[in-house]
Every structure is written in C-alpha cells, then in structure tokens.
Amino acid sequence: MTALEIQNYFETIKNLILEYSPKFVVAILILLIGLWATSFITKAAKKLMVSRNVELTLSNFIGNLIFWTLRILLFVTVISKLGIETSAFVTILGAAGLAIGLSLQGSLSNFAGGILIILFKPFRLGDFIEAQGVLGTVKDIKIFSTVITSPDNKQIIIPNAALSNGVITNYTVNGIRRVDLILSVDYTTDLQLAKSTIETVLKSIPEVLNEPEAAVFITNLATSSIDFAVRPFTLTDNYWKVKSDVLEKTKQAFDQVGIEIPYPHQVEIHKE
Numbered sequence: 001m002t003a004l005e006i007q008n009y010f011e012t013i014k015n016l017i018l019e020y021s022p023k024f025v026v027a028i029l030i031l032l033i034g035l036w037a038t039s040f041i042t043k044a045a046k047k048l049m050v051s052r053n054v055e056l057t058l059s060n061f062i063g064n065l066i067f068w069t070l071r072i073l074l075f076v077t078v079i080s081k082l083g084i085e086t087s088a089f090v091t092i093l094g095a096a097g098l099a100i101g102l103s104l105q106g107s108l109s110n111f112a113g114g115i116l117i118i119l120f121k122p123f124r125l126g127d128f129i130e131a132q133g134v135l136g137t138v139k140d141i142k143i144f145s146t147v148i149t150s151p152d153n154k155q156i157i158i159p160n161a162a163l164s165n166g167v168i169t170n171y172t173v174n175g176i177r178r179v180d181l182i183l184s185v186d187y188t189t190d191l192q193l194a195k196s197t198i199e200t201v202l203k204s205i206p207e208v209l210n211e212p213e214a215a216v217f218i219t220n221l222a223t224s225s226i227d228f229a230v231r232p233f234t235l236t237d238n239y240w241k242v243k244s245d246v247l248e249k250t251k252q253a254f255d256q257v258g259i260e261i262p263y264p265h266q267v268e269i270h271k272e
Helices: 005-053 056-081 086-103 104-122 160-165 191-206 234-256
Strands: 129-132 136-139 144-147 155-159 168-170 176-178 181-184 215-221 226-231 233-235
Touching: 005 056, 056 104, 056 136, 056 226, 104 136, 104 144, 104 160, 129 191, 136 155, 144 160, 155 160, 176 234, 181 191, 181 234, 191 215, 191 226
Parallel strands: none
Antiparallel strands: 129 136, 129 168, 136 144, 144 155, 176 233, 181 226, 215 226
C-alpha cells in the first residue's frame, strides 16, 4: 500500500468519524433519555390507573404493554438517528416479525390467553387457585404467563394459553371455604355423645362461621370404625387454622368423655 493510499484511507476514516460522531452522540443521548422516560411513563401510567381505582391486575398488564411499546418506538428512533433508513428498517422488521410470529404461535396464544384472563377475570392478584395440576397464590399476571407461589414457597410459572383454556379452581373468590374432615369413632361409641361433642368443639372455635351452619353427620360404616363427616365454614384466610383446631380440640374432647378413635392394635402372642 502506497503512502497516498494510506493517507486516503485515514482521510476516509476521519470524514466518517466527523460525519457520524454527532449522530452517534445524539443517538446515545436519545437512548439514555428514552430508557429513563420509558420507565417514568410506565410508572406514572400505573399510578394514574391505581388512583382511578383500576384493578391492579389490569393496571399491571396495561403497564407492561405501554413499557414494551415505548421500548420498540425508542429502538426505531435511535436507529433512524444513526442514519439507517427507517422505511427499509421497518420493512425488514415487518418481514422478520411475520417470520417470528409464524414460529412463535405458542407465544401469540399465550398473549391472547393473557388478554382473556384480564377481560374475564377468573382470578386476580392474591387469589389462591388450583390450575394445571398446581396450587398456589397468584403473584403476577404477565403478558405471556402467570406467576404463582405454592404453599411451600415455590415459584410456578404457567403459560397463559394453557391457563385460560384449562380448568381453574378459585378458592378465594367467594370469601369463605368449607373445611371437609372425616372423624372416626369406635363401634362401641355412643353416637349421640360423639356428635354432640364434635358440635360443641365447633362452637368453641371463634373462626367457625355460624352461617352457613356447620354440618356433622355419619358418612360411612367402615370395617373398624364409624365415620363422621365434619363440615364447618370459615373465612378463606382461616382455612388451615380451623382445620388444625378442629382436629386438635376434637381429640382432646374425645379423650375427656372416653371416646376412642380407632387405630391398628398390635397383639403379642407368647409361645409356651
């Protein structure tokens, strides 16, 4: 390479730097300001929706849509400031979007599922639900998936398409739950005494509701026991406490009145 060619090479680089440096600086400034503005506008929109009493689930979902829409617009703006032809870029982006859309039909189904969940509200944030074979509390409803925390504090992410098309059991929506228990007594037991003892226990637990009224009745004559179905109602938040209290206090009450709960006995046989 001759000295003249080297000089022309460096001159070309110099001209390119002088030409694109201002554009690059402006693009960086737009990017930094845009990133801040995107977060600020998204947070402001969520606060506005909360102040207007828009449901938290819906406000979070709309906030996510606003966030990603603004990010895409920011990306296009930065590209155009760098001197890249926007119309050609949009055409390429559209073609790429079509190809990606065809390959990501599942993601589009998840997006549609998220819209259905928001519109029809089978559950809301904080609800305790059972769906797709898992139990847990709804922590977040995102564009493509729903985040659930299980009772043992595991994070479970369920695609919205599967969630919106499957069976959902919402334990929270009605505000109260029925605790279903089976308590067994020996065949030699005075049944009226056993029933009245259970009813007394239920009345002694403050969290058990008077309405709907708790039910206590014989449900089965088993091989070695008579089984009582015990069905008190309580507020959803008190479900596990009431279940534990009924079992504990019934056992204590049975012991006091001499009612035995059947259990396997081991008999020792002594050989002479």
